[in-house]
Amino acid sequence: DVKVTQSSRYLVKRTGEKVFLECVQDMDHENMFWYRQDPGLGLRLIYFSYDVKMKEKGDIPEGYSVSREKKERFSLILESASTNQTSMYLCASSYSTDTQYFGPGTRLTVL
Amino acid sequence: QKEVEQNSGPLSVPEGAIASLNCTYSDRGSQSFFWYRQYSGKSPELIMFIYSNGDKEDGRFTAQLNKASQYVSLLIRDSQPSDSATYLCAVTSDSNYQLIWGAGTKLIIKP
Numbered sequence: 001d002v003k004v005t006q007s008s009r010y011l012v013k014r015t016g017e018k019v020f021l022e023c024v025q026d027m028d029h030e031n032m033f034w035y036r037q038d039p040g041l042g043l044r045l046i047y048f049s050y051d052v053k054m055k056e057k058g059d060i061p062e063g064y065s066v067s068r069e070k071k072e073r074f075s076l077i078l079e080s081a082s083t084n085q086t087s088m089y090l091c092a093s094s095y096s097t098d099t100q101y102f103g104p105g106t107r108l109t110v111l
Numbered sequence: 112q113k114e115v116e117q118n119s120g121p122l123s124v125p126e127g128a129i130a131s132l133n134c135t136y137s138d139r140g141s142q143s144f145f146w147y148r149q150y151s152g153k154s155p156e157l158i159m160f161i162y163s164n165g166d167k168e169d170g171r172f173t174a175q176l177n178k179a180s181q182y183v184s185l186l187i188r189d190s191q192p193s194d195s196a197t198y199l200c201a202v203t204s205d206s207n208y209q210l211i212w213g214a215g216t217k218l219i220i221k222p
Contacts, residue, residue: 031208042214051206090154102154
């Protein structure tokens with residue numbers, strides 16, 4: 001079974017803090033994705049990576065950066081958290097253009 | 112802009128009946144089609160994928176694809192209260208590794 005884990009299920013941060021969200025997959029998948037999900041807006045792609053050290057912007061990259069130093073690990077960084085970044089953050093991984101498998105999600109609240 | 116459209120619902124179906132969920136997509140180059148189920152507060156999980164025109168059955172679930180009409184559907188037979196969830200339709204983009212996501216249909220199975 002594919003396993004995708006995320007560093008925290010719930011996180012509360014203050015405005016202006018730097019926030020790290022980490023995702024690890026154990027299936028040697030090439031592709032990894034970061035989404036945010038808000039009520040009524042569905043899944044929105046922030047960034048994705050198709051190889052180590054490679055990254056592509058998704059639909060809403062502003063205010064975020066990513067890092068992929070190892071194949072199994074993909075980090076999302078909020079350089080200076082803002083209240084409008086309060087959301088559910090979902091990491092996913094896939095092999096080629098196939099099925100995406102999701103981690104359990106991190107519910108981030110920025111106060 | 113490549114889009115996937117779903118009726119947001121809620122779709123209310125009596126227990127034991129057939130639930131029919133529909134999805135249309137705009138990108139004629141899409142090759143793979145996915146249905147995910149998402150319980151409230153949880154991450155999406157794959158139910159089925161379909162690549163070819165026609166029907167694909169897996170237990171109580173049947174996915175139907177009509178590429179000419181750019182239409183994919185999910186039928187759930189003998190609906191159970193545990194099927195109550197939001198169902199997300201996703202299709203591959205012909206240009207990269209991404210999936211294009213619908214906003215989801217909320218399904219409620221009434222005992």
